[in-house]
Amino acid sequence: MRRSLPWLLPAAAALLLPPLLPRYQQDLMIQVVNYGALATWWNLLGGFAGQPSLGNGLFLATGAYTSSLLFLHWGVTPWLGMLVGMAVAAVIALVLGGLVFRSRLRGVYFALATLVAAQVAAVIINNIGASGSSTAGIALPVLGDAPYLFQFTGKLPYYYFGLGLLVCSLAVSWRLGRSRTGLYWQALRENEAAAAALGVDVYRYKLLACVLSAAGTAASGTLQAQYVLYLDARTLLGFDVSLNLITFSILGGLGSVFGPLLGAVLLVPVGDWVHQWAGRVPGIHLVIYGLVLVLATFYLPTGLAGLLRGRRVHHADGRWDRPGLDPAAGGRTKGEYADET
């Protein structure tokens, strides 16, 4: 009981607290669970498999636009549209990953290619807009209380559905992280050449992480579209969308199951608070996120999760890390020269 207490308490709070909160706080909670799920899916690809995507906004937008366009043009319920969106995102991930993972350059190359792909999508999406104007988004009709069409009058249904998606993402990360697949990811993340030499089908497992992350992210995209009822390329596909997810994951702990959620729980309210406090200065919360990202890479190589776990190595030069388990410390063999003379 004592061991499970740290898990039961937040779980109970997540389930029971929101009905008691005012609408504004409920809205914040929805953002937290949504970003939590998105960051967890990013972490599956970027943290577990070590493929840092800078274009997860692409999959978010795929989910949002697929369900919304299916509904607007053919009246397909967004519940079904969400599943279609997940499938479409998975196919896009398959094609994109299939193209990029062939390169001999790793990691950063994937980041670049996903970033560029997201921008290509932004160019295309800006032209789907209903009116001729390039920046116009798409508004979904307000239907009031229509559970079959994924619309509710209150905020709670959105919250609990978002919580469900979050639990799914955590469950997949938890389960796969401890499975054979998770070990393969860890192997290819730490040393791809060695993993391949030992018989791990590196290409296939990278693609798997990419596809899972894409499908999960797309589901959150549909939720976001139905909650906000407005879509535009800037908010779904902007570079800062993907960067936010990375910031949450880095602060919480790259490659840990609960780290990205922890990052979102801490940073989403901070961002909101800063936004309220200095509302007239645009982008101020992103300045804070940027500084958090810089400071976290500097002082928290294993994130808060690594700090909480307590088992860490204190290097002579002041860095903390856990060799062998942490992607942030990966590939250190060639990197030593820059630090140690």
Added chain:
Amino acid sequence: MPAWLIGQTLIGGLLLGGLYALVAGGLTLIFGVVRVLNFAHGELTMLAMFGTYGLAVWFGLHPYLSLLIMVPLGFGVGQLMYLGLLRRVFDGPEGLRPVLLTAGVGLTLQNGALGLFGSTPRVLVWPFAADTLRLGAMTVDIPRLVAFGGSCLVAGVFYWLLGHTDLGRAVRAVAEDPEAAMTVGLDVRRIMGWAFGLGVACVAVAGPLLAVIFPFTPFFGNLFMLSAFAVVLLGGLGSFPGALLGGLILGVADAFGAVLLPGTLAPLLGYALLTLILIWRPDGLLGG
């Protein structure tokens, strides 16, 4: 398409491509030597533009003269970024943290600039800014021609620096194999600082040249960085000639995209070309 329009588009594309090559060249130099992709590159370009704007508006300094201030400043900023920040988190050629660090710096700079300067587009009005050169039916903007000349000059300087000086040989040695370079007595840390400084200096050259051509906001870096990234993918990450070639190709593709495709779809031609080239050569034209 009439012949003069093709010629006009081709010239416009090549001139634009020179600027792409300049910014991408700095990016690829940093990547080749330090093995870090600088995600703050676009933001530094944007800051150089605002710096030029500020000097011109407050002190009446000619945009091209501000190069004399911007280039040493950019070199210093680059050295500072490497020695003050990146060196301390460096954890291997495929490590994530240095890249994310530069992304954090970029995010901070962009939104800091947004808070300070607002999102109203700035236009640097200078007497020569609208001058054109007539070549038969074609016209060429003087500022773009100057910018292309500047890019070529920088490329030439780098060619000489990397190929024919001791510093260049040291830089290439570090890019090739840092450990071996250290074994023969090179100060790897200092050379990486130099490379980062030179990479940012490229951007400091581009800033003033760009400021008289395009209206700009704090988001300018975003757009331009994307083109620079596409260029390094196209040419091959870490290859300086690749960046030059990729820049010219993307510039021409963008120019023809703007003529052939409707309005906001213009960048698609370049990206389609990029995709085709990556299918054909996954490591870029001159990479790998």
